[in-house]
Amino acid sequence: MALFDLPLEELRRYAPAVAEPADFDAFWRTTLAEAATRPVLLDVRPEPTDLRLVETWDVTFTGFGGDPVRAWYTRPAGLAGPLATVVEFPGYGRGRGLPHERLTWAVAGYAHLLMDCRGQSGQYGGGDTPDPGQGAAGGPWPVTWGILTPHDYHYRRLITDAARAVQAARALPGVAPDRVVVAGNSQGGGLALAVAGLLPDLAAVLSTAPFLCHLQRAIEITDAAPYGDIARYLAVNREAEEAVRRTLSYVDAVTFARRAVAPAHFGIGLRDTVCPPSTGFAAHNQYGAANGRPVPPERELHVYPFNQHEGGEAVHVRRQLRWLASVLADR
Amino acid sequence: MALFDLPLEELRRYAPAVAEPADFDAFWRTTLAEAATRPVLLDVRPEPTDLRLVETWDVTFTGFGGDPVRAWYTRPAGLAGPLATVVEFPGYGRGRGLPHERLTWAVAGYAHLLMDCRGQSGQYGGGDTPDPGQGAAGGPWPVTWGILTPHDYHYRRLITDAARAVQAARALPGVAPDRVVVAGNSQGGGLALAVAGLLPDLAAVLSTAPFLCHLQRAIEITDAAPYGDIARYLAVNREAEEAVRRTLSYVDAVTFARRAVAPAHFGIGLRDTVCPPSTGFAAHNQYGAANGRPVPPERELHVYPFNQHEGGEAVHVRRQLRWLASVLADR
Amino acid sequence: MALFDLPLEELRRYAPAVAEPADFDAFWRTTLAEAATRPVLLDVRPEPTDLRLVETWDVTFTGFGGDPVRAWYTRPAGLAGPLATVVEFPGYGRGRGLPHERLTWAVAGYAHLLMDCRGQSGQYGGGDTPDPGQGAAGGPWPVTWGILTPHDYHYRRLITDAARAVQAARALPGVAPDRVVVAGNSQGGGLALAVAGLLPDLAAVLSTAPFLCHLQRAIEITDAAPYGDIARYLAVNREAEEAVRRTLSYVDAVTFARRAVAPAHFGIGLRDTVCPPSTGFAAHNQYGAANGRPVPPERELHVYPFNQHEGGEAVHVRRQLRWLASVLADR
Amino acid sequence: MALFDLPLEELRRYAPAVAEPADFDAFWRTTLAEAATRPVLLDVRPEPTDLRLVETWDVTFTGFGGDPVRAWYTRPAGLAGPLATVVEFPGYGRGRGLPHERLTWAVAGYAHLLMDCRGQSGQYGGGDTPDPGQGAAGGPWPVTWGILTPHDYHYRRLITDAARAVQAARALPGVAPDRVVVAGNSQGGGLALAVAGLLPDLAAVLSTAPFLCHLQRAIEITDAAPYGDIARYLAVNREAEEAVRRTLSYVDAVTFARRAVAPAHFGIGLRDTVCPPSTGFAAHNQYGAANGRPVPPERELHVYPFNQHEGGEAVHVRRQLRWLASVLADR
Amino acid sequence: MALFDLPLEELRRYAPAVAEPADFDAFWRTTLAEAATRPVLLDVRPEPTDLRLVETWDVTFTGFGGDPVRAWYTRPAGLAGPLATVVEFPGYGRGRGLPHERLTWAVAGYAHLLMDCRGQSGQYGGGDTPDPGQGAAGGPWPVTWGILTPHDYHYRRLITDAARAVQAARALPGVAPDRVVVAGNSQGGGLALAVAGLLPDLAAVLSTAPFLCHLQRAIEITDAAPYGDIARYLAVNREAEEAVRRTLSYVDAVTFARRAVAPAHFGIGLRDTVCPPSTGFAAHNQYGAANGRPVPPERELHVYPFNQHEGGEAVHVRRQLRWLASVLADR
């Protein structure tokens, strides 16, 4: 797919007003408070692997509603002290996979907590966490589970899990609590922005090809899943449009991004039909705009003009590694 | 897609031994017995429509686990007496829709109970019944919900709902309990066969392009959803194959069909890549073969050589109407 | 296909000047006058069905050039008196099908005349009416038959048939002549608008996803058949463009719609690539604009933002049923 | 599409018994006799071109039913004497096009008559001959026009036109009547075989990727148009299968080929999904088998293992040129 | 693909400033001068064919770097005198093919030199000329060979070959050196424009659906090969964008076209996704704009609104034949 969204010059200044419910902050405050009533770590046990340079633990923490959520915690082998830690969230249709699938952050010297995505694994990647709440009224695919109300929506649970994953990381041995970074690609990039809007004390945010941004536009300009699955649901449930749009307004990563304070690093492919570039720019361009601070947070964006949803891949990872080292060095 | 499965002559005699778990009958006996501990009708209320020739009620009955399941009950207007009744099950990704969507049976003079499909609506058609059990471990699409064990599998719940729908029909006013027919296309055709294997006293079975048949083969010879979604799940969860094959053996419509006793009417398209013809023939050719009766049940099959999953459509409906009238006249 | 045509706000006010030949009215007056020289009903015979709530007759009436055109006439069984009557026109590539395929209007209490489409059946649906005039110079598909002159064009014949179907309906027993409604989807929706522009005394018009509208634009913005077949014909017959554009100007449903006087009910899917929404809005927005009456006709439009050519389906049918009941109640 | 039909070794000996109606010869004898009652040439007028090495005439001859059929007659410029003449038939969806489109035969020194295909032009190529008979009952595309009876079938008319084209050629000035060759690709290759079975005195036959061969199999093993269009028609007209199969038995090029006596040159691509190789081999392998002569006709076949419907293209043309020169040299 | 580029009215006046390197003229002057140090003709030998109206020679000339480049030289048979000569360049992925593949120009009375394309044959057409320079750093497909610097780029070699082909033609017996025309379609059309900008003394230029035009835009608005292959290369080599854009600026046919002086004839399809119409209009609209002459060169353009990359085909060839005859008559 060649260029199909706004031209780059327009994207650079694209800052749409995204629908923000009046009780947005209250909704999330309550939701996180409920989750916080439980101890965050349920289980941490060593996971044997065939890797010599790293050590891995199989972590279970309490996510939304106290549901058990799994994660891999991986560290450079034999390094005892507290480390800067990257909490990573997977893409749509994936879970935490196997412990040797995502080694970059540990090899770069970070502790790494890779959260599972409740109920989603099995489409593109494996995982071990079901979504006990998925039986609410809504559509048959994860992106539509419980979509008729914010209260029941799958992303209410998933975003809460993601925020809890940061809290779980801080409870793990060997994590430097003031040096926790959130990261993710696609859905993971959207979750990273959401957590950045919910938690005030992150060291950095790495978000590429972010999903969940500018949802009201996204469902109109692309047919590709998962946005397209919301449109497909509405094509059948023609009278649900208003309810769905309302639900989506509670999980829009642009609204979260506006509240964020941590330094942020973005990557966007201009030919990305899965998470169209205008939706990512909408988040980037307003990142921190409503955080109440006098100085905007540090923000860096790399654009990949010839790439689709894969974005910058290894080239971008190299940029992330350098940027993150420099940001953490400043702290 | 031109002809891609076995040639017609081979299909005519295709009767593969389908894997049958030793506790198949016990599994279903227990499952239905649990469901039967609850009163079957929860609610029956008139549904206003703009149709003058029929009357419709919005029915809620208790399905698997006592979960409320919705259905439309439609009858020729102003006809009080007990009628022969068609209990119909929708295709995959559909629910009961709106009351005016499926009028044929009522216009033909039957009472008609159209069951909703828990959790599935929103892909191709609307519905009103969530699946509270869908959060078990398994994959993200309905056909993979809870697929790791027979106990948790979505189709355990859905088949139980279908059997309960017949019991609900018999509890409704104006239904002749000895003249209840089950019918369906695709997933509905598979559910009709399943119910025919579970309930001994149906008046007839109408099954077209049946899903759920000869599952071990189906997941190997077609990529089309929903069978293809099981294969896609196994492509990611490579180590789950044995568990999945075991689960499927508890819901194979061939195994149900072998136990059936009611007269049955089938339709199969030879170019059907969604529910490949060999899988439907496997059910048809063994229909009633293990029902313990001395005389095989009446059985009629219409083959549509140039059709895909749509099969015989209106031509087949005409054949169904005539065959059913004749079968019921004989009772 | 996500949104691809004009944005909704522009569609709401889109009222392009559609090319209108100077002799448009004379052309159609002469054409209809020729057709009117023959008695309209050739044959009406009962059609046996397996349906108890309705009765059906197989009707043959004289269409364009006196050619015999078939139709199904279906009524609530046992109701003698004159009824409000819906004359329905099929979509492209379809005919009248079998008598039990389209029961909604009869079940709602209307008499229903379903016209066959000459020469078109066999692509998506069955029928019984050939097109004796189809051998004129032009292209190989119905939408291009005789397209080099208005005189020979297939749609001259088909629109005449449609107007004659209304006259046939009025000649049938049990039809209330002042309560005749025209209805159709896609090509049927275009024919309904055409008839609405030709006949002054209809009770109502129901047009969804209308074909034949704003043809000069339609052949430029979509590749989907049938508009795309005209473009494909012009891709081969590069020197025929002017002749084809002239022919199309005689059958544009926008030009017909401008002349209409009856109350009208529309449905349009914003993602309809077969009959792009701008072409339907062009007809809706100018409906009745040139009918010479002081007060514009009543007009209602439902937009389906996430739907393609299927539009509102059962949801829209429900709206049609309610609207039509209310419009007819006022008469 | 990689290899999908029978393996080459099986193709080499594939000689299926093709259904042959008892009155096949009578049917065609009568049909040709009717056509022969009219003078063959209606009009021959010089066609100006911008080509200096050839001269072209626009020819109109009487085809089936006396209908006027157009053709281009092209010869080396300034050569008066009688020449060996290639009568060529176009592929499906094409007509004679423009005079400068097919120059090879004239440049090679032959006279060349390129017949138009009634009613078909406009899909892939231009033409000037409508099909006045196309309005009979049947489907909407040329391959289905009048397909319900042999009497009304489009190919009855087209094959008759093709035989008449040979007779027209012989009536033209400058044609050596005993050195007339028929040639064609795809549909043209099928027509060449048909004419070879109808006319006893051709000098040679050139047939590549022949259509119309082994029709009963062809409609089962490929979805590609035009065979696939017959299957699509039958998918809608499920009750027409027997009638359609009967009609096709009257125009099967295998049956014609069995009767042929002239030397023949074939080309077949093993990956041809439009005209599957087994159908072409069926004709080649039985070419002349029922011509009543003691010695089988000369026959040459070139197989293109990696080609689809395009077959051998220029490589094959070179082989045709050489073979034809050698065959004609022997006469 | 329906209309997807700018509307026709905008295309008519579309004249973008195309990036032009400061040393563009020097680069090409040097490149051609190096090539000119060798004698142009290496070998000319008669090629036997089965064609009587023309004679063909197999020509080898020295192209870029002295590399041997093949060509077919074809003339009306038996015509000794000097003729106006069309030098034709093939499309991408093609070579000179076989001598009987492109006969139109010779049949029209011209001498015809058909150049081979180094290294490209084997994708769509055959050829006999490898590209000894293709091993430089760059991507795996011809359009990306050596793309990291202008010096190594495949098109530097190919454009030089094209200019040398004109010089080779003039060195052949029977060519009227002041009546040499360059012609081509797609890549051939781009090469024709390039040569027109390099050589001052051509009699005419025929360019249809020209490739190589407005490259900076072309790689952004289409995914179709070959432009899309450059985008695919940049999708992997994300850091090569600047180098690639610089290289492309040395071979942009718009820049060449601006320098041209010969009369030119263009053809453009408005639905051409391979060589989008705006890129061809950019060349046409600026043709001769920077040639330093007081009077702009004669220029004719035919637009094909319903055609894709195939453009006007035989209709356009007829227009080319007439226009060229008239242009040459004026000389």
Added chain:
Amino acid sequence: MALFDLPLEELRRYAPAVAEPADFDAFWRTTLAEAATRPVLLDVRPEPTDLRLVETWDVTFTGFGGDPVRAWYTRPAGLAGPLATVVEFPGYGRGRGLPHERLTWAVAGYAHLLMDCRGQSGQYGGGDTPDPGQGAAGGPWPVTWGILTPHDYHYRRLITDAARAVQAARALPGVAPDRVVVAGNSQGGGLALAVAGLLPDLAAVLSTAPFLCHLQRAIEITDAAPYGDIARYLAVNREAEEAVRRTLSYVDAVTFARRAVAPAHFGIGLRDTVCPPSTGFAAHNQYGAANGRPVPPERELHVYPFNQHEGGEAVHVRRQLRWLASVLADR
């Protein structure tokens, strides 16, 4: 794509006789001997990365014809001693990429040499090694470069590079020369088999979804690139089939595999349309069959029934890690 090749039971015993040229061993002996005349290491320089657990060097070694070939050499940081070493070959269209792209082997404790693929990078992955020999006669894509003779074929050069990479590894500091393993996926898996047949002293071979196996069959049963590109080349160069088949016989990985002696570990997806399973089984089933040893080499195969070319992915990597540790422990 569901199952399309032979059934699993047949694959288990599929051992076709693959065409083996008489001078196969001599051809390769000579080729490797020529390469061996040069010193193997040209340059080894530290490559800075942002990774703390590993160290990387940018290696240049002399491949075929002395051409410089690049590789990444990566080791656990700070580990001085000689390590078991995995030499890995990339898939088609890829090169060595960036140093942080393939970390698994180093993290598992091995030294890792990742060879670049000459001329191929730019399609799916980046690289830094051009193929100076690519300009020989043949087709335009890597798999067809120089394909007309074994001498000029791209894979002669690439296989030589692969064998030289092993020799380069052994010349590097910190490599245990008797513990060198070759590994690869797809093309890399084919190269691993080729090297296993050329070099007698490897510690193990890891080959998944191997390309280059049973080439004569592969080009007939799949259209997918790269095998399909050979078929596409032959579709244009119809007269090159014999030459191409001869060339392929010199690089068939089955013939190499028959000569291998090292323990081997395979992975094959049963739905792999890129490298069809029968071709991989042909190599596996004959692995070591002609190595002249009394005892066949150890051999392990994992089959992935629901996977395409991606095969077992992380699940298979885990199996590789365990198997390799166990095999090396035995040495």
